[in-house]
Amino acid sequence: MTSQLFSPLPLRSGQVLKNRIAKAAMEENMAGDGQLPDGELLSLYRRWAAGGAGLLITGNVMVHAEALTGPAGVVLDERAPLEPFTEWAKAAKSGGGAIWMQINHPGRQVASDMPGVVWGPSDIGVSLGKHSGRFGRPTAMTPRQIEDTVARYAVTARRAEEAGFDGVEVHAAHGYLLSQFLSPLVNKRTDRWGGSLENRARMLLDIVRAVRAAVSPSFAVAVKLNSADFQRGGFDADDARQVIGMLEPLGVDLVELSGGSYESPAMTGRPADDRTQAREAYFLDLAEDLVKTSSLPLMLTGGITKRATADKVLDSGVAVIGMGTALAVTPDLPERWRQGREADRAMRPVSWSDKALASAAGMAQVRHQMRRLARGSSPKPGTHPAIALVSELRKQRRALRGYRAWLTKSRATA
Numbered sequence: 001m002t003s004q005l006f007s008p009l010p011l012r013s014g015q016v017l018k019n020r021i022a023k024a025a026m027e028e029n030m031a032g033d034g035q036l037p038d039g040e041l042l043s044l045y046r047r048w049a050a051g052g053a054g055l056l057i058t059g060n061v062m063v064h065a066e067a068l069t070g071p072a073g074v075v076l077d078e079r080a081p082l083e084p085f086t087e088w089a090k091a092a093k094s095g096g097g098a099i100w101m102q103i104n105h106p107g108r109q110v111a112s113d114m115p116g117v118v119w120g121p122s123d124i125g126v127s128l129g130k131h132s133g134r135f136g137r138p139t140a141m142t143p144r145q146i147e148d149t150v151a152r153y154a155v156t157a158r159r160a161e162e163a164g165f166d167g168v169e170v171h172a173a174h175g176y177l178l179s180q181f182l183s184p185l186v187n188k189r190t191d192r193w194g195g196s197l198e199n200r201a202r203m204l205l206d207i208v209r210a211v212r213a214a215v216s217p218s219f220a221v222a223v224k225l226n227s228a229d230f231q232r233g234g235f236d237a238d239d240a241r242q243v244i245g246m247l248e249p250l251g252v253d254l255v256e257l258s259g260g261s262y263e264s265p266a267m268t269g270r271p272a273d274d275r276t277q278a279r280e281a282y283f284l285d286l287a288e289d290l291v292k293t294s295s296l297p298l299m300l301t302g303g304i305t306k307r308a309t310a311d312k313v314l315d316s317g318v319a320v321i322g323m324g325t326a327l328a329v330t331p332d333l334p335e336r337w338r339q340g341r342e343a344d345r346a347m348r349p350v351s352w353s354d355k356a357l358a359s360a361a362g363m364a365q366v367r368h369q370m371r372r373l374a375r376g377s378s379p380k381p382g383t384h385p386a387i388a389l390v391s392e393l394r395k396q397r398r399a400l401r402g403y404r405a406w407l408t409k410s411r412a413t414a
Helices: 039-049 083-092 129-134 143-163 177-182 202-214 237-250 284-291 307-315 325-329 333-338 355-374 385-413
Strands: 021-023 055-057 098-104 167-172 220-226 254-258 298-301 320-323
Touching: 039 055, 039 083, 039 355, 083 143, 098 143, 098 220, 129 355, 143 167, 143 202, 167 177, 167 202, 177 202, 202 220, 202 237, 220 237, 237 254, 237 284, 254 284, 254 320, 284 298, 284 307, 307 320, 320 325, 325 355, 355 385
Parallel strands: 021 055, 021 320, 055 098, 098 167, 167 220, 220 254, 254 298, 298 320
Antiparallel strands: none
16 A cells, blocks of 8 residues: 555755654653663664654653753763764664654753753743642753753754764754743743744754754754644744744754643643644644645644544645654554554553643553563553553652762762
């Protein structure tokens, strides 16, 4: 069976994706000693590489060793040894597809028990009602800290290319640092990084310029952007349209559209304002509108599990379909689609009324499947979300002890 789904996609950098299917980024939280990729992460990506996707995008790799989304996050900075990343790139390219590294800074979305820094455009914390204490209280970044962070993104991108990755994706969605700067609800600055959308987008645009200048012309540079934050008065689809226009002249190859944040987890089908449905292709309606004006190829991620949905998304004008959870459950789904087959299993749904807790449990379920894949086991999508969440919390506590010790040692030798 053939369709646009399995046609190649040439990009502005000259890179050609072998098909229109991408494994979207999922936060693995599987770093080994020293916050580095290890054998399990390599095994996981070999499994996905064999599944037939034209592009694999890693879970977020952190640009700042003192600012992690979780204690088992991978860090690639100036001091990190390159060999583990070289092996990761080789494993991910073993199936003939491309591998891009998603690069990120969490900003204020850092757990309150984590060492290091909690930064944001302003000192406004994450609001999750009774769960707000899960996150640290941020301090507003100084101009010097903003400029240093821009430089860190460029360093990580340059080193990713040196390690053999084919591109990077700058994460500016899901409520992380760059998404925080874009949000009028979180960014209350009155200097050149706050106020108008042009100012709120300044840090993202400076990072893209710095990254593009640090890598070769044939190295892909992509951006992950919220189609909307799904919070009243927040970053919306019209803002997304304008930011895509700002990115176009900067040498960007692709913009991935998603949505939501910890405060409004639309990326899991559970937005705070109920404007998406827990259905296939959560953000398709917004993407269809953005495609009309975008001069850049767009990738859509969120809830795609069936071949018919993927074809519908491509028919709308979207260039690439991204899948996360579906490939954690069925890592060879692209090849199945090529053969005219569908997935024979699905993740057990989380129907808890507490959206924040349900989102955490859903992410724990996905990580549980990824760890099984990394060990060479079959996925077990029927695992109860409560069991997955408790297991994840235990692993996080162990990882936190290791991260604290590593960070203390790193600071002492800096």
